Amino acid sequence: MLIVDCEKCIGCGVCEEDCAFGAITVEEGCAVVNENCTLCGSCVDTCEPEALRIEGADRIVRADLDEWSGVWVFAEFRHGNIAPVAYELLGIGRQLADQRDVPLSAVIFGAGVEEQVGSLIASGADKVYFADGPELEQFREDVYGHVLEELIREFKPEVVLAGATAIGRSFIPQVANVLNTGLTADCTQLSIRREDGMLLQTRPAFGGNIMATIECPHSRPQMATVRPKVMKPAQPDPDRQGEMIRYVPSEQSLTSKVEVLESVRSELDNVNIQEVEILISGGRGLDSEKGFELIRELADELGGAVAASRAAVDAGWISYPHQVGQTGKTVCPKLYIACGISGAIQHAVGMQSAKTIVAINKDENAPICDIATYSLIGDLFDIVPLLTSKIRESRG
Amino acid sequence: MNILVCIKQVPDTKDVRLDPETNTMAREGVASIMNPFDRHALEEAVRIKEEHDGTVTALSMGPPQAEEVLREAVSFGADEGVLVSDRAFAGADTWATSYTLGMAARSLGEFDLILCGKQAIDGDTAQVGPGLACRLNMPYVTCVQKVSEMGGGFILVERMMDDGYDVVRLPLPALLTVVKDINEPRVSSLKGKMKAKKAVIKVLTAADIEAEKQYIGLAGSPTQVVKIFTPKPRGDRTVFSGTPEEQVNQLVERLNAYF
Numbered sequence: 001m002l003i004v005d006c007e008k009c010i011g012c013g014v015c016e017e018d019c020a021f022g023a024i025t026v027e028e029g030c031a032v033v034n035e036n037c038t039l040c041g042s043c044v045d046t047c048e049p050e051a052l053r054i055e056g057a058d059r060i061v062r063a064d065l066d067e068w069s070g071v072w073v074f075a076e077f078r079h080g081n082i083a084p085v086a087y088e089l090l091g092i093g094r095q096l097a098d099q100r101d102v103p104l105s106a107v108i109f110g111a112g113v114e115e116q117v118g119s120l121i122a123s124g125a126d127k128v129y130f131a132d133g134p135e136l137e138q139f140r141e142d143v144y145g146h147v148l149e150e151l152i153r154e155f156k157p158e159v160v161l162a163g164a165t166a167i168g169r170s171f172i173p174q175v176a177n178v179l180n181t182g183l184t185a186d187c188t189q190l191s192i193r194r195e196d197g198m199l200l201q202t203r204p205a206f207g208g209n210i211m212a213t214i215e216c217p218h219s220r221p222q223m224a225t226v227r228p229k230v231m232k233p234a235q236p237d238p239d240r241q242g243e244m245i246r247y248v249p250s251e252q253s254l255t256s257k258v259e260v261l262e263s264v265r266s267e268l269d270n271v272n273i274q275e276v277e278i279l280i281s282g283g284r285g286l287d288s289e290k291g292f293e294l295i296r297e298l299a300d301e302l303g304g305a306v307a308a309s310r311a312a313v314d315a316g317w318i319s320y321p322h323q324v325g326q327t328g329k330t331v332c333p334k335l336y337i338a339c340g341i342s343g344a345i346q347h348a349v350g351m352q353s354a355k356t357i358v359a360i361n362k363d364e365n366a367p368i369c370d371i372a373t374y375s376l377i378g379d380l381f382d383i384v385p386l387l388t389s390k391i392r393e394s395r396g
Numbered sequence: 397m398n399i400l401v402c403i404k405q406v407p408d409t410k411d412v413r414l415d416p417e418t419n420t421m422a423r424e425g426v427a428s429i430m431n432p433f434d435r436h437a438l439e440e441a442v443r444i445k446e447e448h449d450g451t452v453t454a455l456s457m458g459p460p461q462a463e464e465v466l467r468e469a470v471s472f473g474a475d476e477g478v479l480v481s482d483r484a485f486a487g488a489d490t491w492a493t494s495y496t497l498g499m500a501a502r503s504l505g506e507f508d509l510i511l512c513g514k515q516a517i518d519g520d521t522a523q524v525g526p527g528l529a530c531r532l533n534m535p536y537v538t539c540v541q542k543v544s545e546m547g548g549g550f551i552l553v554e555r556m557m558d559d560g561y562d563v564v565r566l567p568l569p570a571l572l573t574v575v576k577d578i579n580e581p582r583v584s585s586l587k588g589k590m591k592a593k594k595a596v597i598k599v600l601t602a603a604d605i606e607a608e609k610q611y612i613g614l615a616g617s618p619t620q621v622v623k624i625f626t627p628k629p630r631g632d633r634t635v636f637s638g639t640p641e642e643q644v645n646q647l648v649e650r651l652n653a654y655f
Contacts, residue, residue, distance in 0.1 A: 177527045211624070
């Protein structure tokens with residue numbers, strides 16, 4: 001319960017303005033809380049007279065915390081490749097493990113993964129647990145979930161990180177759920193609190209308009225999925241030594257109710273827009289499917305990939321996996337060039353954490369220009385081809 | 397075929413702009429809507445019902461006014477709406493929410509299929525669908541873009557992956573989370589609106605679903621919010637002027653590092 005001390009409350013209304021849920025109103029000089037309150041606590045922090053407090057949360061201790069030690073990273077392996085985010089996880093995982101003075105381990109599942117172990121050790125893993133077998137070749141939520149759960153129960157790591165990819169976001173929640181522990185989705189920052197060694201997990205909420213720092217105080221492991229392209233990948237050192245541990249899952253874990261009949265890779269622009277450094281994105285201003293040819297040429301010139309706004313996807317000019325924004329993907333490239341995209345908040349939330357944003361738009365009052373590092377004002381059909389040829393020229 | 401659809405009421409972000417000075421979302425007058433992904437889940441449920449008969453039950457957890465989205469669900473073809481609402485649920489994270497929805501689903505009876513949106517647009521976690529499947533001990537698949545076939549106790553679906561899609565067959569009962577590519581939701585008919593107006597939305601409390609106190613709300617949540625803050629505003633912004641050529645030259649100069 002959120003408790004208001006009317007003796008201390010001065011009726012200033014700061015909490016009312018601050019509440020993202022419309023859960024507080026000031027009535028007769030004192031704050032009143034309604035049922036929209038989610039106990040997020042942001043009002044407690046902003047209340048200068050300290051008239052607000054959260055009470056009644058009898059925290060339940062679910063695990064003997066000291067039994068759990070070590071940092072784990074799930075290394076996603078699909079169609080013969082380790083997902084790039086795995087090396088980013090090893091980068092941040094190494095830092096966390098060093099701060100806690102514990103080993104860093106990687107976990108990898110698949111068919112023929114034994115030969116992948118070396119690259120994980122080179123990128124910072126002290127140990128690699130690998131489960132190799134035909135049952136693990138295709139991704140199936142139940143099998144991956146059960147095997148990881150089994151490993152965690154046996155070896156008791158304090159922290160488990162996975163990429164916030166289609167696979168990670170799909171099966172990690174199941175693992176956290178059966179282990180009765182917390183999971184924070186899509187983290188963009190991770191750190192260790194010095195006083196008690198707790199993992200602090202920061203993630204965007206409300207489409208990136210609010211950041212929330214979350215902890216998992218009473219249960220283990222502390223689990224998080226991490227957005228691709230946010231953490232710096234570990235620098236590989238081929239001379240690094242580590243321990244390889246083959247894990248043979250129980251037969252029960254490998255039994256699945258789910259059958260993958262076919263795994264189809266998209267042929268056109270076969271890239272995951274969350275994993276590339278440069279994105280050229282097109283919107284309504286492109287007018288047609290043909291408009292995307294201009295975008296594609298620029299993307300090719302820059303070695304980037306093609307993305308789109310919802311309007312362009314809805315018009316059928318490009319497929320849904322390219323969509324950036326609230327109902328599409330969240331991307332974080334180094335360079336994002338938005339062509340003919342107005343930049344309504346639904347789009348902005350999916351790309352505003354890009355390092356450099358360039359807007360090419362005919363209207364300088366378009367919201368995209370509020371968040372763009374550089375804005376070019378004019379007809380994109382003039383500007384984009386010029387830009388492509390200038391870049392070609394500058395490269396000689 | 398009895399289908400349960402989970403629906404969340406979320407703040408509508410349409411027409412809201414970020415204030416470039418403070419980098420916060422202007423929230424004033426922001427209305428509540430049905431989470432867009434859940435809208436697609438509901439549409440798919442209604443389509444399946446139309447083809448295979450059965451019922452569609454819409455379930456939501458939230459404050460009393462979340463009743464509105466359930467009424468809306470009825471207008472789009474759900475047979476009934478059920479709201480689990482109790483102040484004891486406040487502060488629930490995805491674990492406690494999955495538990496609560498799981499208890500609510502059990503109290504409502506048996507379902508052959510449970511559909512959820514991929515994620516809610518306010519929290520963006522995509523964790524409650526898989527969590528609910530886990531609580532109900534059901535197989536599940538996330539990010540479904542197409543339901544291809546159904547029959548003989550099985551369902552065949554296409555699920556979106558980062559590099560394409562997988563064709564997956566799973567036995568019923570099962571839970572699916574869906575992406576918006578799965579269908580084009582219908583608009584509500586006049587008849588639907590009338591039905592929604594008259595619908596009685598069942599409200600269930602923590603006691604009604606026999607939820608245990610230590611698993612619900614803030615106390616039942618393994619994760620706790622330590623702090624909430626506004627992200628740092630983006631740095632300097634430059635708007636170029638001049639002919640297209642002049643503007644392009646200025647940009648190329650500044651982006652040199654990328655070529």
